Structures are given as structure tokens and as C-alpha cells.
Amino acid sequence: MKKLFLLLLFCHVSSSVKHSLKYFFTTASGIPDFPDFMAAVHVDEILAGYCDSNSKTVEIKQDWVKNYLDNNTKVLEWHTRECSRESRPKTFKVWISSVMQHLNQSEGVHILQRINGCEWDEETEEVTGFMLFGYDGEDFLSLDLKTLTWIALKPEADIIKQRWDAEEARNEHHENFLTVNCPELLKTSLAYKKSFQLRTALPSVSLLQKTPSSPVSCHATGFYPDRAMMFWRKDGEELHEDVDRGEILPNHDGTFQMRADLNISSVSPEDWRRYDCVFQLSGATRDIITKLDKAEIRTNWVKPTNTTVLIIVAVVVVALVLIAVTGFVIYRKRKGERENGKIIYLTDSFCPLILVSELINLST
Template sequence: MKDFVLLLLFYHVVSPVKHSLTYLLTESSGLQTFPEFVAVAVVDEVQAGCCDSNSKRAEPKQDWAKKLIKDHPQQLEFYTQICVSIYVTLKTDLVTLEQYLNQTGDVHILQVMAGCEWDDETEEVIGFTQIGYDGEDFLSFDLKTLTWNAYKPQAVIIQHKWDREKAQSIFIKNFLTNICPQWLKMSLDYGKSSLLRTDLPSVFLLQKTPSSPVSCFATGFYPHRADMFWRKDGEELHEERGEILPNHDGSFQMSVDLNVSSVSPDDWKKYECVFQLSGLKDDIITKLDKAVIRTNWGETGIKCYTSTNNITELSEQLNPEA
């Protein structure tokens, strides 16, 4: 689903102030070993809580989320009620859609991605709701007109149904533009020790074979608001960037490749990999150097070159009052 997944595109100036609260809802049919309905709440790419059609109960997943719920038990009750309500609604819509498309008896999936993004510097709030069906973009909600946009002819029947439900549209707008930002700010306050931290990456140069591209690989960084690119003589090269991916420990990784097959030995020193992280003043620079490339065909050392001489200086940037 090319547009359904949240893809964050970063440029040379990486925003250090945008945060998000996203709800990922999945309604399915025909899957015997999977709950019909699963909902996950994600704060800045970290799973905060979930519920499903089996338990019919919202459950916090992080220590800070558990503390938040303990202090504000009404939120847990609200999430539980919404979980059950949305489950029933999406189940009905999925059945209606399957019947309309004459698809009963097969496996089908209806997905919802809804939430808000908040800029803590400008206070701008952006709400969003997108629907996917069987892996393709299907519907989106227009907060200005309080109507639904259909991406497929098959979506029109659901579009018309939801457009008639004015009270639901008003609730969605209020939730996305008022309640969601408030809960996002509350989550950031409770989870600031982990959600607002800044972890520096380890950066390596990797190459599979002598003729393969050299990959600049950064891992272990947090937050996910980062950018990475190659440049030559100070000018950015528009190589294809890899996707930012999560590690098992809650940190992130990414990579960017450089085709060196046409680079002469004398020109290697002109290239460098640049990693930029939200909250970090200086870039992390890794020089293109054959002596530090890790390969599958020979033993080399590993060395990370940074724009400062001492990693302590980088840490002081992140914690100036420490």
C-alpha cells in the first residue's frame, strides 16, 4: 500500500519539534488464527497500547503509558469503549463491502490509520485519517469539509454511508484536532525520559563484494527523525535512501548506498556520508575510506568519523545542563 504507510521524508534541515500519535486499526475476515480486529496506538513510532476483538480491553504497553493510565483511568475506559465501538463499526463495513464486491468467503482486510501530528514550536496540529482495503488506498477523511474521499470506485458505497453520518464526522474532527493533540502532549510528558531522548548511532561502511555499492549504515539512533546522504566535495549526491527501520530495542536504523564502480582511487577522499539527527547540532560524518569498510571478502577495521573530535562533545550538545 504505497501511500497508506506513514513515510516521513526528511531534508537537510531535520525538524526537531514534530511529534505524532497514530492509531492503526485492522479489521479482517477469513483469518482463523488472527483476531478479527486489532488496534494499536503509537507515539513517535513507539507502541503505547493496544486492544483486540478477543480481549475487548485496551492495554498499555509502556511503563510510562501504564503510569498515565493509573493517573487517568478514564482514558483506559474511553479507549476500551472506542475499541469495542470501532470493532463493531468496521466489522459491519467490511461485511457490506464484501457483499457489494461479491467477495464473501475469502480473506479481506480493512485498515485505518488515524491520528495527529503536533509541532511543539509552532503549535500547529495536523489531523489525518486514511483507509486501506486489501493493501490499497481506499478512503481518506477531509477535515475541512468533513467528508470522505474515495480512491477506488468500490469505496463509493462506504463513502456515501459515512458522509451521511454527520455526528460521526464531527466526532472524528474533534478527536483528531482537540483530543488527540492533548493526549499526545500528555504522552510526551509521561514518557519524556524515553520518547524525548536522543541516542547517537553507530555508523559503519559496508560492502558485499569489490564491485558492490558501499553502504553507509547507521544503527541504534533515536528519535526516528533523521536523514542520511552521501556528498562529494560538500555537495549532496541524490542517491536512493533506505527506509528508516526499527530495531528490537526501540532504536532505529537506516542506510544509503554509493556506487563506487566509477570512482577513481584519487577521488575517494572527496566523498563522505552525512548523518543528521533531530536534536543534534553537528552532523555525523563518515569519510569514504577503503581501510574502514567492513566486507564479506576481507577483514577491515571499523571507524566512525564525526564532525567533532570527541564523542563527549556530542553528548554535551544533547544534555547541555548535565
Template sequence: MSTLFILLLSCSVASPVKHSLKYFLTAASGTPNIPEFVGAAVVDEVQVGYCDSNIKRAEPKQDWIKKLIKADPQHLEWYALKCSGNQQVFRANINGLMERLNQTRGVHILQRMNGCDWDDETGEVVGFNQYGYDGEDFIALDLETLTWVAPKPQAVITKLRWDSEKARLEYNKNYYIHKCPDWLKKYVHFGKSFLQRTDLPSVSLLQKTPSSPVSCHATGFYPDKADLFWRKDGEQLHEDVDHGEILPNKDGTFQMRVDLKLSSVRPEDWSRYDCVFQLSGVKNHIVTKLDKDQIRTNWETSSITTILIIISLVVLVLVLIAAVGFMVYRKKQAKDPPSPPGNSSELSERLNPET
């Protein structure tokens, strides 16, 4: 592939300065095929821990987290207790919400995302704790005013009750301003080689059909702080392009794509277009030229397959015609049996019509 690595200054790598610790908790009602409760801990968008109501325990998901637990066994015990405790609280909360909203059946989901962001350069810490119900924002904590914010009327009763729980509010303040960032710093220290690495992706040009947009697809990069865009004559394009989201891969890396509509590109101008991948902290840009010979497609394979199918159908039709003809011939023979042979000269004439 005609991919160029443009060295802007040098190949040095700068580690990200912002880190995050997030907990995702989900309780479900009316979903027999999934666990009633699921919890996950995520550091810098990498899952490091997991628990659910089926396995009934907390599990580390990264080798460096296992090393941390080995050095501090109480760490896993704390997670196990939080997982068990939250499961009971969430079950009570979702049952209470269903009763208050007159929901007696159906699938209902209660979610919480809480945690903190920490800037290791400025020291700034931002904590957050917010709930969602059935896919919509329900209630969130404002740490500056130490009050709960209810964007929906259905959450006002919860807000008034939680606002009155002063001890819980003070616990939240201490946790999100002090304990959460302390744990995050510990995670960053133990996982430094993994979390602060940089992986460059492989970049490909893809196209489904001759009339489809050309997708510039980058996969295998880390961290997720990246950008991918099309340029023309060195200028970034904002029209006739479609940006996809950054998505996780199973191995902990990420992928993304950006599409270019070819209807806006004249054939003689292809050489003026390229796709650029930028990864935060890496002074290397990956530039991929728009080149017909480098586009990976699937319509050529489809065309061959179509031709083979047509040939197979033609052969099948011919076989069927031959079979039908043979059956007609057999039936005709059965209806018109040959007359008995006469003298030897007549038999000779039938056997040797040319004589």
C-alpha cells in the same frame, strides 16, 4: 572500531519539535491463526497501548503510560470501550465490503490509521483518518473540506453514505483538531524523559562474502529521525549505494543500514571512504572509516567449516574403503580354505618362510 565522534558545535541535545499520535486498527477475515481484530496506539513511533479480540481488553505498553492511567483511570476505560466498539464496527464493515465485492471466501484485511501530528514549536496540528482494504488505499477523510476521498470506484458508495453523515463529520473535525492534539500533549508531558531522549547507536561494517557490498549498520538509536550515508573525500555518495529502511528493535530503539558496492572502489582508495550517522537534534556525527580490518564477515568461519567437512568426508571414505577391503578378504578366505598341514618340516616352512 575506528569510529570517530566529530563535535560540530557542542554536545548539546535539542528535543524534537514534531510529535505524533497514531492509532492502527486491523480487522481480518479468513485468518484463524491471528486475532479477528487488533488495535495499537503509537506515540512518536513508540507503541503505548494494545488490544485485540482475544484478550478483550486494552493494555498499556509503557511505564509512563501506566503512570498517566494511575492519575486518570478513565483514560484506560475509554480505550477499552473504543476497542470493543471498533471491533464490532470493523466486523460489520469488512462483512459489508466482502458482500459488495462478491468475496465469499479467502483472506481479507480492513485497516485504519488515524491520529494527529503536532508541532510544539509552531503549534501546527494536522489530523488524518484513512482506510485501506486488502493492502490498497480505500478511503480517506479531507478535514479541510470535511468530505471523504475515494481513490477507488469500489469506495464511492461508502463515500456518498459517509458524506451524508454530517454529525459524524463534525465529530471528526473536533476530535482531530482539538481532542487528539490535547491527548498527544498529555502523552508527551508524561513520557518526556522517554520520548525526548536521544540514544546514539553502535555502528558496524558488515560483509557477507568477499564480493558482497559492505553494509554500514547502525543499531540502537532513538528517535528514528536519523540519516546514514557513505562519503568519499567528505562528499556524500548517491551512486553505487543502497539505502535500507529504518526498522524498529524490540527495545523501542531503531536500526538502519546503507550498502556500498566495492566494485566501484579501488583498493588504494579505501581510506577515502567513510560512513556517517546523523541523529536529529544531536550535534554529534558518528563517522566510521572504510577499513578492511574492521569489517565483520562470516566467510572465514564458513571456510573453516568447509575444511572440517572435507576432512570428515575423507576420513569417512577411508573407513569405508577399509571396511569393504576387510569384507572382501573374509569372503576370499571362506572360498579358499587352507590345505591340511603335511609333515612337521612343511609346517615349519609355512610358519617360518624365511628359514
């Protein structure tokens, strides 16, 4: 049976109506330049924010979280204080030192983690709070919210359990956060996330092409939500042949991108104006239509110049001649050995080298 700590750390909520808010705190010993303290917040198993004692700033990982915190500065200030204040890293350092002492460990690499948070069932309204400590990847201590006592998950944790059981005020504080504050914060976050995701954001659409003979790619990026369609038309009729549609892919900022490629190998220049690319977004009031126009195509391709072609030809010719020279010299050398040393290497190989020089002059 898998350890509870690893289960909470890695598993995904199976119910579609169950949501979670989890805080991960980590400290380590014996790792040079490692932050004294790291914290991460997950909403529904997705990283929402991160901070550590080195940067002392909260890094927002989701657009909706940034928007939420911009309108709820007190929440942002609280998370920033939790990350930057000296007491938090010091507390975790004291804890890991205490555990190492109980386990007779004076050195080596060791990691102490705490995960706490809550789960809320949107259908039944049931709330479950939890707080769990892990040490070196194994369950160590967990808080029983019914009795407000700690459960030692390893025999070595029993001494710490007894000391923490006596700290009733702190355990009551944990209970209040896990069963009251955490669910309220989770529900507020989910409501804001939902309203943020109901918005629509139109993309920027570009025509891209690698080379003049490559397909023309109609590329849209920055749209939201991901319920979108893109297709090519000719004379107003949707095309299915000579069109390659890509998948909708996520961007790092929470928006999406997609493309549709049109094979133009059989399209004559005078017919280009008959083609256009259409982007449709669910919830949007208008489509984005982009005409197939050579002047609007973006590319990194550079037309080779005559000088470039001559240089390439010269390089190829030189390479071929050098191969011939090498083979010729080896042949004469072996032949000379058979004729008891009657060879003049410089004289025999000089003429091919003159030929190489003449070819280079001709190519330039």
C-alpha cells in the same frame, strides 16, 4: 508515488520537532481464529499499547505509558472500553462486509484497516489530523477535514463515500477528536514522557564469568537514562589494556544494560583486590564500585569430577577401538573373499571385542 496509506503506516517523522499520535484498527475476513478486532496506539512511531477482541485487555508496551495510565485511570478506562466493547468489533465487521459486497467478493482473505490520529509541530504549533481507510493493503477512503467529506481513493469506494458524506454528525465528531482531543492527548503524553525520562534509575551490577580462564564481565542492567560509563581500575587508575567495553543495549522495560570485560589471565590471585569496576550514570550522585572478588563472581561453570574425566576417556577409547575393529573385520572379509571363503568372522573379531571390554573395566 507510494500510496498515502502505506506512507502513514511505515514512514517516520523526519522533523525533530514534529510529534504524532496514531491509532491503528484492523479487522479481517477469511482468517480462522483471527481476532474480530485489533487496535494499536503509536506515539512518535513507537508502539505504546495494543489490544484485541480476544483478550479484551490493553497491553502496555512502554514503561512511561504504564506510569502515565496508572495516574490517569480515566484514559486507561477509555482505551479499555474502546477495545472490549462489542460495538467496535461489530462496526468493523459490518464495514468489511459492506466493502466485500460492493466489490463482489463473497469469500477469500481480506483485511480492512483504519488509521487516524494527529501530528503536532512543536515549533510552529501546527496541528494536522487525519483519518484513512485501507483495504487489502491499498488506500480506500480518507476524510477531508476542511470540507468534512470523504474522498474515494478507489472507484469502488464512491458508493460508501456518498453514504458517509450524509452522516454529518459523525463526521463532526471525527473532526473534534482529530483536531482537539487528539492534540491535547498527544501533548499531555509527551510532557509526561519527558518528565519520566528525566528520572535516574541505578542498575544492579554483577561480576560474571563463563570459566575460570575467561574474562570477568562487569555487567550492569536496569539503569536509566542511557548516558552512562563503565570501566575497570587498578589501584584507582583507569585501565585501557586488557579491557573490552560493550555497547549500551536496551532492555524490554525501557531501561538499559552494558558490560566491561577484564582479561585476568595475567592477574595473580593476590593482586585481585587491587582491581575494581566503576559504573557512572549521568545525573546520579554516586558511582557504583564493585571490587574484583572471586567470592562475588557468578558462573554456571561446574568443575569436572574425576568420574567425569574417566567416563570421557572411556568413551574416547571405546570409539577408537570400535573404529579399529570395523577396519579389521572389513580387511579380513576382503582377504577371505580372495582366499575362496576361508574365513571365521566371529573368531577373528572376538579378540578385539574382548579388548574393548577390558579397556572399559580399566577406565572405571
